[in-house]
Amino acid sequence: MALPVGQQAKYWGIAVGVFLVVMWFLGDVILPFVLGGAIAYCLDPIADRLEKAGLSRVSSVAVITLVAALLFILLFLLVIPTLVQQTAALIDTAPELFNRLQAGLTERFPSLVDEQSTIRQQLIKIGETIQSKGGELINGLLSSAFGLLNVLILLIVVPVVAFYMLLDWDNMTAKIDSMLPRDHVDTIRQLARDIDKTLASFIRGQGTVCLILGTYYAAGLMLAGLKFGLIVGFIAGLITFIPYVGALVGGVLAVGLALFQFWGAVEITDGDVVTNTTNWVRIGIVAGIFGFGQFLEGNILTPKLVGGSVGLHPVWLLFALSVFGSLFGFVGMLVAVPLAAMLGVLARYGLDRYKDSLLYRGRSGSE
Structure with a gap:
């Protein structure tokens, strides 16, 4: 005989409370x-496919580990130093960019932007603030991300945790399944399948989309000659999981930087005459890169890798990231997406049960 609903709600509430306290x-x-578990979850389908191809679980995990180590070494040697360098350079260049914007506005709208104008003063303050606060922002992100743990510990512990969790993933899931309450095992399994489907579509599929688009944007912008192409591509790819936001933020940032870099930047000397021209071709190429990226995402990548319906609305994602990030810091942001997916599945399940109840249908609907 199943426990009364009130007692079940009490026990589940206690479990949720313990989880939140532990996170806090x-x-x-x-x-x-958390990072190791997320990596293991994303790599488990690859290990399963290698097993189906004839490898043992240990061999499959060893192959995945070797490939991941090689990729990490390449990133550490080739990409990360350039990314850090461009980020610092972009922060240092911010006041100059705003000064050029101010000069352009002054030239085109002299009546609106004079020396005592509020617009001009605000532009100066924005540039100075970005330069002074940019380093603090990076340090704050790093400190919140690492806390008491230093980079070296993360680089050692995360791969080890991911390795062992990936190695024992099937055993862990079977053990958890054996501990489920027998009265609700079928319901919990169905909810778990729905949650896994949502997470697989979003984290694995959308994560692959972010990686592909981030690489495409970074490589395309760097080939186009944009000074900060790598950091712009990284930002655009990182937030691509929010529909339209990644392309909008990255596109505005890239085109804005292209305008500052290529607007009047080419000097042509003809005797004593020096003129500045605008390289519209380069600016158009930068804009075209993001236009093609949107076409690629909407028509090829997202339909193939993510699917038609993930069940995570962009507003719900932003809300979850904001709430869990403010409450639990960087770890909260890491678990925000899977928790949002779980809550979304549970909410839809509860809504279905509500529509089947007398509270929704009434006595007339049950006849």
Whole structure:
């Protein structure tokens, strides 16, 4: 006989409360394990396919680990130093960019932007603020991400955790399944399948889309000659999981930087005559890169890798990221998406049960 609904709600409420308390007090400590578990979850389908191809679980995990190590070494040697360098250069260049914007506005709208104008003063303050606060922002992100753990510990612990969790993933899921309450095992399994489907579509599929688009944007912008192409591509790819936001933010940032870099930047000397021209071709190429990226995402990548319906609305994602990030810091942002997916599945399940109940249909609907 199943427990009464009131007692079940009490026990589940206690479990949720314990989970939140653990996250609150141990957020920085459990960070490597959250990252390792996320990596193992994303790589488990690859290990399963290698097993179907004839490899053992140990061999499959060893192959994945070797490939991941090689990719990490390449990123660490080739990409990360350039990314850090461009980020610092972009922050240092911000006041100059705003000064050029101010000069352009002054030239075209002299009546609106004079020396005592509010617009001009605000532009100066924005440039100075970005330069002074940019380093603090990066340091704040790093400190919130790492907390008491340093980079070296993360680089050691996360791969080890991911390796062992990937190695024992099937055993862990079977063990958890054996501990489910027998009265609700079928319902919980169905909810778990729905959650896994949502997470697989979003995290694995959308994560692949972000990686492909970020690489495309970074390589395309760097080949187009944009000074900060790598960091712009990284930003655009990182937030591509929010529909339209990644392309909008990255596109505006890239085109804005292209205008500052190529607007009047080419000097042609003809005797004593020096003129500045605008390289519209380069600016058009930068805009075209993001236009083609949107076409690629909407018509090829997202339909193939993510699917038609993920069940995570962009507003719900932003809300979850904001709430969990403010409450639990960087760890909260990491678990925000899977928790949002779980809550979304549970909410849809509850809504279906509500529509089947007398509370919704009434006595007339049950006749």
